[in-house]
Structures are given as C-alpha cells and as structure tokens.
Amino acid sequence: MLVLVTAGVFALIHLTPGDPIDVMMAESVDDSVKANLRRELGLDQPIYVQYAAWMGRLLRGDLGRSIRNGEPVIENVSRRIRPSVQLAALAMAVSLLVATPLGILSAARRNTSVDRVGTTFALFGICMPNFLLALLLIFCFGVKLRWLPISGYLDPLEDGWPGLRSLVLPALTLGLALAAVVTRTLRSSMLEALGEDYVRTARAKGLSEWRVIRGHVLKNALIPVVTVLGLQLGTLIGGAVITEYVFALPGVGRLVVDAVFARDYPLVQGVVLLIAIGFILSNLAVDLLYGWIDPRIRYR
C-alpha cells in the first residue's frame, strides 16, 4: 500500500510541469549554475533512477533533504507537525462538544424545534466553505470584538494561555465544520438505533428515556460516528490547508502545498508518505475501537 502511495506521488509530482531549479533560481539566467545544481541534486537522472535512489535512502530511514531549504525532510515535518496535531485535537474537541449534545437531542426530539436547530446547523456547517467561515470568525472575534488573535501561532505547551488563544479561531473553523458532519451522522445512526427492538424492550422494562439513550442507543449509534472521526483525523492533520493558510499557521498542510508550488520533490514525497502512514494508523485505531465499542465485532 505504502509502496503504491510512494510510486504514485513520485510519478505525479515528477510529471507535473515545472522545475525546482527554475523556481529556486527564477532570477538567474546562468544555465551552467542551474545545470550544476541539477546534477548535484541528481535531478538530471532518469525518473526511475531517481525513484530507486529515493527508495534506497528511504529503506535506510532517510527521507532526504528539501531542495528549497536544504534541511532534512524530517526536520521540516517535525517543525510543522506540532501545530497540526494541536489544531486537529482542538478541532476534534470542538466538534465533539458541539455535535454530541446536538446530535443526541436532534434524534431524541425528532421533528421538534430542537431537531430543526440541529439539522439547520448541520446543513450550514456542511455547506459553508471553510475560508468563508474563517473570515467571518476573524471579522467578528478578531477585528470587531478583538477578543482573539487573528493570525499566527504560539505553542500552547510552551506559551500556555496565549498559545491556546492563538488556536481558538482555527479550531472553531475546522471544528464547527466537522461538528456538522458528526451531528448528522450521529442523528441518523441514533434514529436507526431508536427503531430497533432492543430499544422497545428497554422502554418496556420501564427505563427512563435518558437511560435508554445512554445505555442502549448511543453505544450502538457510535460505530458510524467513530468511522467519520477516524477518517477526519487524518484529513485534519495533513489536509487543513485552507485553515492553516488563512490563519497563517505553520502546519503540515501548508508545508506540503508550498512544497508542491516550489516543486520540492523530496519534501512532497516525504510529507505525503508520512501523511499516508498517519492515515493508515488512524484507520487502524478506528478498527481497534470498533471492537471496544461493540464486542460483536471483536477480532479473534
């Protein structure tokens, strides 16, 4: 699987028009300088030779060096991974805080005004483009109310409260959109579970509605929600490009997009490989969670 990913990315980025040396030396017209650099970086070799060389280094645990800044790919990524992971975790927290009560209430009070609020929120959250929500949040909380910083990043683990404040707006932007998806998923899977026989049995036993929902419905409705969250976690870490761009956050998403624009081959290949590994791991975690949530699908 990973080999396929590496080969695909390698082929795609090398087949894209554009040349890293041209980008780096756009103002230089000295052909010999460019040719020397190309030779030094091995870019004058046929593509399969370059791929073999890259795979060889990869097997020794070396992801190579960025063409643009000359630093090891792993250093570039390690500098960027922290904001991305923190943002993903906060966004996930925002989405759960919003979506759990909203999803449960929407399902439990189906076709009431609570449900309508929940579904309208979900509709807005899914329809509204990320950048628009980001700009609206910036305008309200940054420019008008001046409660929160607009752009830039401080590490919450080092700077504490100011660091957390710097992540609030981006986390809301990502979290609210995710909350919309989770609300809808939770609502529909809860509605499905509410129609099951075991729910009727639980009610017949005289359990309170809250206990029915907590003990029987919610647990059974969680599988699709966990699937959605698991898939989104990977996207949040590697793919929050627009949010990172708007809030000037130095995350992995921006790193890979900048690298694509600069045709920084080793950096693109390295980061995509790491993101792919992240996806595989988060899917694995989801699979393991299934077993914990629902003993019927426990692996033997």
Place this chain on the structure above:
Amino acid sequence: MRRSAPDASLDRREFLHLCALATGALAPGIAVSSASAQTPKKGGTLRVGFYLEASTMDPHLSGSKVDRQIYHNIYEPLLTLDVKLGIKPGLAESWQQLEPKILILKLRKGVKFQDGTDFNAEVVRFNFNRMKTEPKSVRKGEVASIESVDVVDPYTVKLNLRRPDAALLATLTDRAGMMVSPKVIQERGAELERNAKGAGTGPFEFVEWIKDDHLLIKRNESYWNKHGGPYLDRVRYRPIPDDTVKLQSLQAGEIDVIDYVQPRDVAAVRADKNLVELDVPSLAAFAYQLNQTRPPFNVKALRQAVAYAIDLDQIVKGVWLNVGVPANGPVPPTSWAYDKSIPAIKRDLAKAKAKLAEGGKPSGFPFTITTANIPINVQEAEVIQAQLAEVGIQAKIKLVDAATQLSDGNSKNFDMISYQWSGRPDPDGNTYQFFKTTPGTSLNWSGISNPQIDALLDKTREVSNQAERKKLYSELTKLLQEELPMIYIVHPIEPKAFSPKVQGYEPIPDGMMRFKEVWLK
C-alpha cells in the same frame, strides 16, 4: 569625473501627483512621511506583515523579493537610491568612472560589520569574488560585466569591467552591491542562509528567524551613521499569506505595516480612519510575452492585431481599479528614462481588423493565454479575452501555477504568457534580458531576435550620458511598440498600509521598506 545623482525626469511633486492621479485622490498616506516633522523618539517594536516568508539570509544566493525587504535593513549596498531613483553614496562615499571600463569606488571609513570586523577594500573584493564564483550564486549575471576587482588602497577599489556598463551603478544599489562580513561567510558557511548574526553593516542586526513564524531584527547600537535613526528597538517580520487576513491583522492592531494592499482593498483602506495608506509608484511592468518562435505570433501583423484590440484604459480602470497606469513599454513612469511623449497603444478595432487581414487571418484566429491562477491575473485575462473576441480572435485561458509558468516560459511552450516583472532601478534591468538575442535560458521568452534592437540595447550600456541614454530608451520603446515581443499592460502602484503610529517612512519606488528613519508615536 564624479557622477552625481541623475537628473530625474519627474520631480517629487510630479511623482506624487502621478500617484494622486492614478488613485483619484492625493494619498492620505503621505502623512506617514510628512508627520516625521515631529521629533522622532527611540523605542518600540515594529510588526511587519509580509505575504510570504524569507527564503535565505544570504544576499548572494537570494532570488526572492521578500528577502530584499529584510536585507535593506541589515545589510547595506555600496550605493543607494533616493526617492527619485537617483544614485546616492552608500558604503561607497563616492565613485569615479575614469574611463568606460574602469570604475573607482572610494569606500566609507569607520564602518564596522555587526560582528566587529572592519569594512574595507579587501571586503569588497572578497564579496565580488564570491558573487562571481560561488556555485549557487544568483548574482553572477548582475556582476558579469566586472572582470576583476583591484584593491588600490585600504579604502579604494578599482572595478575593471569587461565592457562598458552604464547600468552597473544602479545594480550596486541592491543585492549585488550588498556587503557581507567575510568572517561570517568563512566561519559559518551555509549556516548564513538561516542565521545572519553579525553579517551586515546595516542599521539593524539579525536576532533570530523562527521558520514559518517570525524573523526578528534589532537596532544596531554601533551603527556608523549617527545622523537620524535607527530609532526602533526591534522589527518583527511575520508571514501572513492571505491578503484579507493580513489587512484584518493590521486593522485589529496585531501588526503595524503591510507591504502590499491589493487593488480591491485600496478604497476600503483609504476610508479607514485608523489606517494610513501610502501609494508607492513602483518600477514594475506587467505584461504578456508573445511567442515569436511559432504560429500564430511569428507573424508580426497578428501580434499587432492583438495589441490594437486590447483596451489598456479599460483594463487599468476595471481590473486594476486605477492602482497603476497604462504602460507604453518596459520603462516605468518613475524612471528617468520614461518618455511621457510616447502614448500607450490605443485600442483601434479598425486597425486590428486590418492587421488581421494583413496577417492572413481576416476572420480572427485561436490562441492560448497562459497566466497565473491569481484572481487579478484571471480577471485581466478574461477582460482581454472579451476584448479580443470583438475582432474575432478567440483566446483560450490556461491557468497555471508559478512553477509551470516558469517552465512554460523557459521552454517557449506558450502563445501568449503573462509576465509580471518587479522592475529594476536602471531601465537596463527592465529591457536587456527581455529583448536581447540570447542563446539558452533568459527572460527573452518571446524569442525575439532583432539586430536593430540588439544594437540599441548594447548602446544603452555603452553610453554613460543620461540624456543620451534616455533618447535610446525612447527609440527602443517605439521599436518595441512596433515589433511587440511583449504587450505591456500596466505599471502598477504598490500601495502600502500603516498604523497611524508609524512615522518617518520614506517611500522609494523600488518598493523596499527601509526602516532606519521609522519610529513609533
């Protein structure tokens, strides 16, 4: 003979008037510099928002405009520019051109690098040699006319030129003239790219660069020039890639200066009483290159048909929102070489149709416009597409990213491609590399090879008298309007925006933000 500052064809009043005309009102931003009549005070941190991050701290390896913005505060060039683009002394206090191929520079005494080492003639020789021999040097082309550098005495150097080069002085006002401490280069090597501590002689010294977050410089307490600033304690640069967010950060008081206001935002910034907007006319020329090496634009009449079908006034008004002026050629109105008697090519549909017939395509022809996928470029290409359609020319728009644009241009894989050149103080930088017949890679993407143009370009380098050079550039501009290797659209203005507490900023049309005299109220 000692050369004094060139006699610019526009004085400051005209220059500002030009901005005012272009933007429809006298820019309130001028208050930024006039307010400096108050007594400047020391202290404070200036927070600057740029659209992207610096790429390297080594001026000899740099190919990015943002880098230059920072360098002009920590390094100093041998010569500098004034607001009229006149050449002023920098680290060289005077210069003499004894004969066309010899340039003598008398260096300033008592200047020290921030690492404590002396600036002298040996340093100059070391720097030029590095620019010429360092394998990754991006400056090789700019100093190509320098054959060798002789140290005459500790504070005098003689530049022996390969050929007369009238543009060299202007070249030495930017990165090719910036002097880096040899000690830093020898001791730190490649690390200089990330850490410029002690490397310059400028009014500010490098403190730290936290990649993707900020770059910090502080006042150089032992700066040689004791007149005026530096006043600021620190300058903190931050990359904010989104233009809207960058402006909102300024409005919210998170930053104090932004390097560029998008034309679409200029009106709003002017209307905001809490901001000061300043129109800085630039040296830039935004244009399209027409590929002469293949059909359809290997036929001159068809290039002319396109030029006559385009309405520059409408584009500048509708797309650029008058944040710029229609271009008559490569030389911008800020330059001493600008000839205002030459009008920009006017739209003339009858002429366009006649040229189509002359080119053998009376009912029009299809071709592709390649341009960057940036909103204003896309809008411009769409307007051109609509204007050309009126004479039956069917333009297709191909949107590409910067890397593809470069590769398409270098490999001449285009019909008509946008080219946005930030400009150079000497008109040579806006012309020679675009139109001179050159084998291999150059910015001559159009593939033009015209003996008359080649001869004119060479002559502009040989002649040192500015009035004569100006005549040559006028002749060249007319010839380019006839041959049309490029269709020039606009000379944009570079609007900058400040918090009202920023004082003393002097706008120089090269767009660089020098903070030596800047202070905070």
